[in-house]
Amino acid sequence: AVFQHINELTSTSYDFIIVGGGLAGSVVANRLTENPKFKVLVVEAGPTNEGVLNAVVPAFEVRLWKTAYDWNFTTIPGKGINNRTLDYPRGHMLGGCSSHNGMFYTRGSMDDYNRWADVTGDPGWSWKNLLPYFFKNERWSPPADRHDTHGQFDPSAHGYNGMMFTSLPGNPNTIDDMVLKVPSQLPDQFPFLLDLNAGRPLGLGWFPYSIGNGTRSSAATAYLSEKFTSRSNLYVLLNTKVLRVLSVIKASKPTFDSIEVDGTAIKLTASKEVILAAGPINTPQILLNSGVGDRQFLHGLGIPSVLHLPSVGKNLTDQPFIVVSYSVNSNKPQDNLNTNATLQALALAQWEFNRTGPYVNPAGGQIAWSRLPANSPIIKKYGDPSAGSNTPHLELVPSNPISLPSQPSHVGGMGIILVTPSSRGYVSINSTDPFGKPIIDFGFLTTDFDVQALIESIKLSQKFYKAPVWKDYIIEQLSPLPNATDAELTDFMRNTAGPSYHAVGTAAMSAPNANYGVVNPDLRVKGASGLRIVDGSVLPFVISAHTQAPGYAIAERASDLIKSFWK
Numbered sequence: 001a002v003f004q005h006i007n008e009l010t011s012t013s014y015d016f017i018i019v020g021g022g023l024a025g026s027v028v029a030n031r032l033t034e035n036p037k038f039k040v041l042v043v044e045a046g047p048t049n050e051g052v053l054n055a056v057v058p059a060f061e062v063r064l065w066k067t068a069y070d071w072n073f074t075t076i077p078g079k080g081i082n083n084r085t086l087d088y089p090r091g092h093m094l095g096g097c098s099s100h101n102g103m104f105y106t107r108g109s110m111d112d113y114n115r116w117a118d119v120t121g122d123p124g125w126s127w128k129n130l131l132p133y134f135f136k137n138e139r140w141s142p143p144a145d146r147h148d149t150h151g152q153f154d155p156s157a158h159g160y161n162g163m164m165f166t167s168l169p170g171n172p173n174t175i176d177d178m179v180l181k182v183p184s185q186l187p188d189q190f191p192f193l194l195d196l197n198a199g200r201p202l203g204l205g206w207f208p209y210s211i212g213n214g215t216r217s218s219a220a221t222a223y224l225s226e227k228f229t230s231r232s233n234l235y236v237l238l239n240t241k242v243l244r245v246l247s248v249i250k251a252s253k254p255t256f257d258s259i260e261v262d263g264t265a266i267k268l269t270a271s272k273e274v275i276l277a278a279g280p281i282n283t284p285q286i287l288l289n290s291g292v293g294d295r296q297f298l299h300g301l302g303i304p305s306v307l308h309l310p311s312v313g314k315n316l317t318d319q320p321f322i323v324v325s326y327s328v329n330s331n332k333p334q335d336n337l338n339t340n341a342t343l344q345a346l347a348l349a350q351w352e353f354n355r356t357g358p359y360v361n362p363a364g365g366q367i368a369w370s371r372l373p374a375n376s377p378i379i380k381k382y383g384d385p386s387a388g389s390n391t392p393h394l395e396l397v398p399s400n401p402i403s404l405p406s407q408p409s410h411v412g413g414m415g416i417i418l419v420t421p422s423s424r425g426y427v428s429i430n431s432t433d434p435f436g437k438p439i440i441d442f443g444f445l446t447t448d449f450d451v452q453a454l455i456e457s458i459k460l461s462q463k464f465y466k467a468p469v470w471k472d473y474i475i476e477q478l479s480p481l482p483n484a485t486d487a488e489l490t491d492f493m494r495n496t497a498g499p500s501y502h503a504v505g506t507a508a509m510s511a512p513n514a515n516y517g518v519v520n521p522d523l524r525v526k527g528a529s530g531l532r533i534v535d536g537s538v539l540p541f542v543i544s545a546h547t548q549a550p551g552y553a554i555a556e557r558a559s560d561l562i563k564s565f566w567k
């Protein structure tokens with residue numbers, strides 16, 4: 001059942017308590033309660049996703065930012081980005097970020113997973129062994145407009161019986177045909193790639209969204225719909241913030257068995273495990289508030305140390321994002337959608353009528369993923385942070401033209417992500433107050449590799465728009481200026497780079513005998529009992545893609561690990 005307030009709970013003791021009903025927490029809650037013997041409580045700080053139109057209409061995702069459905073984080077001034085602070089939205093509702101993300105559904109490269117298996121010594125995290133878990137998550141479905149998708153994906157790379165809908169873009173974008181001509185005109189830089197999720201994402205192709213029947217599919221809609229929350233062993237408590245995880249010492253180890261929540265002295269207990277799934281920003285914050293982290297640091301703040309784990313909150317990774325913009329010739333009505341209220345009303349009416357039209361696409365239809373060449377002087381000089389030769393360094397997403405009141409013509413261009421950054425940051429706290437805002441610094445552009453690779457990406461995007469197909473479309477490059485020097489491009493990036501919202505790594509997995517890391521490959525916290533972490537914070541490296549698909553695979557596998565541990 002779903003409860004709005006802690007006073008509604010009829011019991012304070014459970015087998016498992018899951019902290020955070022976000023992407024991973026929803027999956028684990030669903031899978032654990034497949035076993036009727038497990039009594040599971042999910043505690044989610046935010047409200048329900050149900051009935052929230054902006055979490056349903058794919059194109060409305062950004063309308064949830066800076067609302068009560070968002071944690072509204074802000075980073076501290078970043079050294080590599082000219083001391084700018086950045087807004088950092090995170091989903092504050094059932095489904096977590098999966099209820100308000102961009103819905104790109106990308107797995108990354110097989111190398112990403114194989115490196116992770118190597119580093120942790122657990123082959124279960126390899127590409128081959130995780131594939132069944134991707135399939136358990138994915139239910140491939142027709143696009144909203146039911147267009148013929150032949151030649152737009154590889155059927156063997158997808159799951160058809162999983163929990164969450166995925167589909168190719170469901171409404172034509174005005175630049176689709178031009179983008180798709182680039183591979184034949186510039187085959188060396190941008191070869192056509194049939195499927196970006198088949199393990200070797202190098203080239204240009206269509207990408208899927210977590211959308212089914214023209215609506216957002218999220219961890220909440222897929223794993224915590226009424227069909228599942230009506231299970232008699234599943235309890236979902238909303239609007240309740242967890243402040244700390246609590247332990248007792250057993251056999252000289254901290255054994256976690258309960259949680260402290262906002263606004264009540266009631267302690268909720270877990271006889272088997274507390275599972276932290278609060279996401280890569282909040283999970284380390286809760287750990288630090290609970291005395292799990294670097295002992296000396298916590299001592300300095302006046303927090304009694306429960307478990308000395310210096311890696312908590314370290315290794316924060318996200319991928320820097322920049323935009324190269326152009327003025328473009330565009331005369332399609334759809335390109336005025338962002339400013340024309342009549343078109344917007346029509347688009348919403350169409351969506352409401354039969355879940356089709358421009359509002360079924362949150363963004364573009366294709367991605368070009370590219371790798372710096374093996375003989376690149378950047379790699380020679382600074383090393384290669386990627387996981388291997390199947391792995392892209394750069395993601396280029398050609399963007400649909402929009403009309404801007406400040407510009408006489410439409411504006412289009414390229415969103416660029418450095419998917420394999422070598423910069424790292426941290427999440428921390430600066431007081432004993434569990435309600436305090438976390439300190440967040442991504443360390444963006446603090447390594448030479450990142451700066452140089454992004455300079456390269458701008459040049460690559462310029463090559464992209466040199467393909468003959470763009471001749472009548474591109475008017476001029478607006479920003480950065482087309483003839484900018486490398487020094488000017490560096491300034492441009494430091495002044496404009498933002499996040500991709502793909503935070504990971506702050507409670508990283510490592511081999512059981514490693515002298516760093518927060519969890520073992522089975523996701524149990526090192527040196528403790530009764531505490532597991534299942535969310536994006538356990539990723540040791542960011543995947544060379546967007547992070548929701550790996551999040552689902554982690555949570556699906558974690559559920560099996562937990563089930564077999566308690567068999």
Ligand SMILES: Cc1cc2nc3c(=O)[nH]c(=O)nc-3n(C[C@H](O)[C@H](O)[C@H](O)COP(=O)(O)OP(=O)(O)OC[C@H]3O[C@@H](n4cnc5c(N)ncnc54)[C@H](O)[C@@H]3O)c2cc1C
Pocket residue numbers: 019020021022023024025043044045046089090091092093094095096097098100101102103104105106240241242243277278279280282283286500501502503534535536537546547548549551
């Ligand atoms: C704006 C945005 C756009 C994105 N776009 C994409 C995309 O297009 N494609 C993609 O693949 N990925 C995207 N992502 C990333 C992806 O959504 C995340 O990687 C993924 O959701 C992380 O899952 P998680 O389980 O680690 O955390 P979350 O999904 O963030 O779940 C954490 C949950 O814990 C809850 N919580 C936190 N603290 C507490 C507490 N103290 N007490 C109780 N509950 C708590 C939160 O409210 C939340 O529900 C995007 C993310 C954002 C923010």
